[in-house]
Amino acid sequence: MTTSRTQALAGVPLFGGLEEIELASVAGDASVRRAASGRAFFRAGEAATRVYVLVAGRVKVTEVSPEGHEVILRVNGPGDLFGGVAALVDGSEYPVTARALETSEALAWSGQVMLALMRRFPVVAINAARLVALRLHALQRVHHELMTDRVERRIARAVLRLAREAGRRVESGVEIDFPLSRQDLAQMTGTTLFTVSRTLSGWQSEGLVTTARRRVVVCQPERLVRIADDLS
Amino acid sequence: MTTSRTQALAGVPLFGGLEEIELASVAGDASVRRAASGRAFFRAGEAATRVYVLVAGRVKVTEVSPEGHEVILRVNGPGDLFGGVAALVDGSEYPVTARALETSEALAWSGQVMLALMRRFPVVAINAARLVALRLHALQRVHHELMTDRVERRIARAVLRLAREAGRRVESGVEIDFPLSRQDLAQMTGTTLFTVSRTLSGWQSEGLVTTARRRVVVCQPERLVRIADDLS
DNA sequence: GGCCCCGTATGACAGCCGTCATACCGTCCC
DNA sequence: GGGACGGTATGACGGCTGTCATACGGGGCC
Numbered sequence: 395m396t397t398s399r400t401q402a403l404a405g406v407p408l409f410g411g412l413e414e415i416e417l418a419s420v421a422g423d424a425s426v427r428r429a430a431s432g433r434a435f436f437r438a439g440e441a442a443t444r445v446y447v448l449v450a451g452r453v454k455v456t457e458v459s460p461e462g463h464e465v466i467l468r469v470n471g472p473g474d475l476f477g478g479v480a481a482l483v484d485g486s487e488y489p490v491t492a493r494a495l496e497t498s499e500a501l502a503w504s505g506q507v508m509l510a511l512m513r514r515f516p517v518v519a520i521n522a523a524r525l526v527a528l529r530l531h532a533l534q535r536v537h538h539e540l541m542t543d544r545v546e547r548r549i550a551r552a553v554l555r556l557a558r559e560a561g562r563r564v565e566s567g568v569e570i571d572f573p574l575s576r577q578d579l580a581q582m583t584g585t586t587l588f589t590v591s592r593t594l595s596g597w598q599s600e601g602l603v604t605t606a607r608r609r610v611v612v613c614q615p616e617r618l619v620r621i622a623d624d625l626s
Numbered sequence: 627m628t629t630s631r632t633q634a635l636a637g638v639p640l641f642g643g644l645e646e647i648e649l650a651s652v653a654g655d656a657s658v659r660r661a662a663s664g665r666a667f668f669r670a671g672e673a674a675t676r677v678y679v680l681v682a683g684r685v686k687v688t689e690v691s692p693e694g695h696e697v698i699l700r701v702n703g704p705g706d707l708f709g710g711v712a713a714l715v716d717g718s719e720y721p722v723t724a725r726a727l728e729t730s731e732a733l734a735w736s737g738q739v740m741l742a743l744m745r746r747f748p749v750v751a752i753n754a755a756r757l758v759a760l761r762l763h764a765l766q767r768v769h770h771e772l773m774t775d776r777v778e779r780r781i782a783r784a785v786l787r788l789a790r791e792a793g794r795r796v797e798s799g800v801e802i803d804f805p806l807s808r809q810d811l812a813q814m815t816g817t818t819l820f821t822v823s824r825t826l827s828g829w830q831s832e833g834l835v836t837t838a839r840r841r842v843v844v845c846q847p848e849r850l851v852r853i854a855d856d857l858s
Numbered sequence: 859g860g861c862c863c864c865g866t867a868t869g870a871c872a873g874c875c876g877t878c879a880t881a882c883c884g885t886c887c888c
Numbered sequence: 889g890g891g892a893c894g895g896t897a898t899g900a901c902g903g904c905t906g907t908c909a910t911a912c913g914g915g916g917c918c
Contacts, residue, residue, distance in 0.1 A: 457766055461857055463774040467766055479759030482752065489763050512752050519751030520714065520744050526758040527711030531721050533762065534689055534699055537769045541816035542695040545875070575895065584773035586876060591896060607884065607895060625693055777905070807865065818906060823867060839865060839914065 399424060399501060402449045406473050407525055411517040420511060420518075424501040429453075429494035435477065437491045442480035444502045448472055451498025452560065452572045456581070457490045466581045467533070469495065469572070471560055475525055481505035495572045540584050548583040549593050550622040553603070557612045566604060566613055573608040631656055631733060634681045638705050639757055643749040652743060652750075656733040661685075661726035667709065674712035674720045676734045680704055683730025684792065684804045688813070689722045698813045699765070701727065701804070703792055707757055713737035727804045772816050780815040781825050782854040785835070789844045798836060799845040807840045 399421035403409050409417055427446065429435050435446060438458060453470045467490060470476050480488050482505055503511070512519035539548055553570070561568040576590040583590070594610070597603045602618055604611045612618060631653035635641050641649055659678065661667050667678060670690060685702045699722060702708050712720050714737055735743070744751035771780055785802070793800040808822040815822070826842070829835045834850055836843045844850060 457770050459770055459774060460855075461774070463770070465770050465773050467769075479755050480763075482756055482759075489766065509752065512755075513748045516745045516748040516751050519748050519755055520741065523711050523744075523751055523755040523758055524714055526755055526762055527714075530758055530762045530765065531712075533765055533769060534721065537699075537765060537772065538689050538691055538695070538697050540769065540772050541697050541813075542691060542693070576897095577895080581773075587896085588877080588898090589875060592875095592898080595897065605896090623692075808867095809865080819866085820868090820907080821905060823865095824905095827867070837866090 399426070402501065403447070406447055408447060408475050408521050409518060410521055412515060416515060420515075421501070423507050423511065424503055426499065427502045428497070428499045431494055431496045431498075433494055435492040435494070435498075435500060436488050438489060439487050442477070442483070442486045442488045442505065444477060444504055445475070445479075445481045445508045446477040446492070446500040446502050448474050448476060449499045449501055452495040453492050453498055453500075454495050454578075455490050455492050464581060465584070466578060468529070469556070469560065475522070476500075477502075479522065479526055482509060545583065545585045545589055546593055547622055548585070549579060549590060550618050552579060552582050553610060553612060554615065554618055554622055556610075557615065561612070564611060567611050568615065569609065569611040574610055575608045631658070634733065635679070638679055640679060640707050640753050641750060642753055644747060648747060652747075653733070655739050655743065656735055659732045659734045661730050661732075663726055663728045665726055667724040667726070667730075667732060668720050669723045670721060671719050674709065674715070674718045674737065676709055676736055677711075677713045677740045678707070678709040678724070678732040678734050680706050680708060681731045681733055684727040685724050685730055685732075686727050686810075687722050687724050696813060697816070698810060700761070701788070701792065707754070708732075709734075711754065711758055714741060777815065777817045777821055778825055779854055780817070781811060781822060782850050784811060784814045785842060785844060786847065786850055786854055788842075789847065793844070796843060799843050800847065801841065801843040805840040806842055 400418045403417050403421050409420060412420065427435060435453065448470050450472055453476060455467045455470065455476060456464050457467055458464045476492050477488060480486050539551055556570045556574065557568045560571045562571040576594065577587045579590045580587045594603060594605050598605055602614050604613060632650045635649050635653050641652060644652065659667060667685065680702050682704055685708060687699045687702065687708060688696050689699055690696045708724050709720060712718050744754070771783055788802045788806065789800045792803045794803040808826065809819045811822045812819045826835060826837050830837055834846050836845060
């Protein structure tokens with residue numbers, strides 16, 4: 395029971411630096427949450443009561459504006475913290491929605507319990523600060539790209555990032571290992587599904603990628619990198 | 627000496643929850659850093675050795691891409707943490723540049739000392755995680771706007787934010803209390819100085835704002851809010 | 859006081875890309 | 889197997905806004 399949870403927490407960055415016994419104690423305070431593909435762990439606006447660490451599956455974190463525009467902020471994989479630090483602020487609400495892209499499993503702690511853990515094991519609080527900072531830096535880079543780069547380059551960067559973080563080797567190249575629609579890519583890169591469709595079509599006809607329904611395989615990463623980084 | 631530093635730290639969010647004696651101890655570990663207008667506390671790429679808390683003045687945090695495009699990520703005021711969490715990661719580099727917009731003064735701790743403080747006072751680490759999370763959420767909102775909103779709305783939002791965070795009441799309205807050029811606004815909103823100039827000119831001729839060299843005064847905030855929020 | 863430079867203003871032009879319309883196709887579900 | 893639906897493809901059109909050129913004016917520095 396708890397031992398399998400403890401194993402799930404080994405190697406999770408949030409708990410790096412804890413002894414095994416401490417890890418077991420942390421695991422003992424956790425509850426298991428599962429979400430089928432398409433279901434939400436939590437939605438924006440709900441009371442932020444829990445902190446999650448993803449154990450298996452994949453979770454997309456999205457934000458919706460009052461006008462109804464939805465954007466994808468990131469896609470989390472196993473080991474990632476999410477729902478994170480909103481839950482540490484009393485009475486706050488989740489600012490984002492976390493939705494399973496495929497059947498997913500996470501460990502969860504209430505904000506109160508996580509705060510107690512952090513006071514008991516300061517390294518966990520330090521890790522949390524670091525992790526959020528890394529996420530901030532990643533978002534700063536994407537934000538910078540959005541400000542200064544054309545659409546094609548932004549899509550190239552997004553595809554390369556996803557291939558790096560969630561790629562699986564297949565015979566023809568590296569496949570992005572979860573369902574990814576044109577619309578999803580558009581919501582990550584600040585463009586429209588039409589432009590993404592056009593761009594991927596172009597790349598496909600030149601052999602850079604092969605695509606199918608909600609599938610993308612990167613065949614020639616180096617040419618994609620050239621699109622992403624070329625200083626012209 | 628240390629007592630004046632201690633006073634400077636009272637009310638700083640990073641150290642919320644510390645007793646006065648503890649605060650004095652924290653202050654004792656700090657060194658004072660000053661930067662004249664236009665000088666940098668640190669630059670992107672330098673070894674991230676120090677954590678700063680701004681005591682007086684104003685600091686803009688910018689990021690430069692390999693192509694040389696510079697964007698402004700935020701403007702910090704007194705009490706704000708900056709250079710923050712990069713310094714907690716061993717051997718890391720600052721991902722951004724922090725430059726004084728006016729003569730500024732900060733307290734600084736080495737990353738090692740700050741880590742020790744966090745282990746001794748876990749609440750400081752928890753505060754740090756919260757603060758970085760708040761900054762992340764703020765950037766997420768701006769990022770969302772950049773993806774979905776037109777330029778005029780983005781500029782309106784940026785001006786309103788600055789007026790709220792760094793506004794000073796004057797007879798004709800609320801003046802943004804530090805030098806702010808068209809170029810600065812462009813680098814905050816992902817557009818060009820030309821478009822900002824055109825937009826502000828339009829607003830000025832309609833009486834929404836008055837402008838001068840690196841000066842912006844918001845005269846009719848409610849009409850600016852309408853531009854920022856109108857669902858049309 | 860005068861010069862230089864930075865910041866600003868404004869017009870002309872073009873092109874990236876958003877918007878809308880239409881059609882195709884694979885998948886799922888009865 | 890057939891229909892419905894969600895995802896994709898592609899064209900036409902237009903406008904927001906980036907790019908470039910030019911000019912002006914106020915501040916600061918010698």
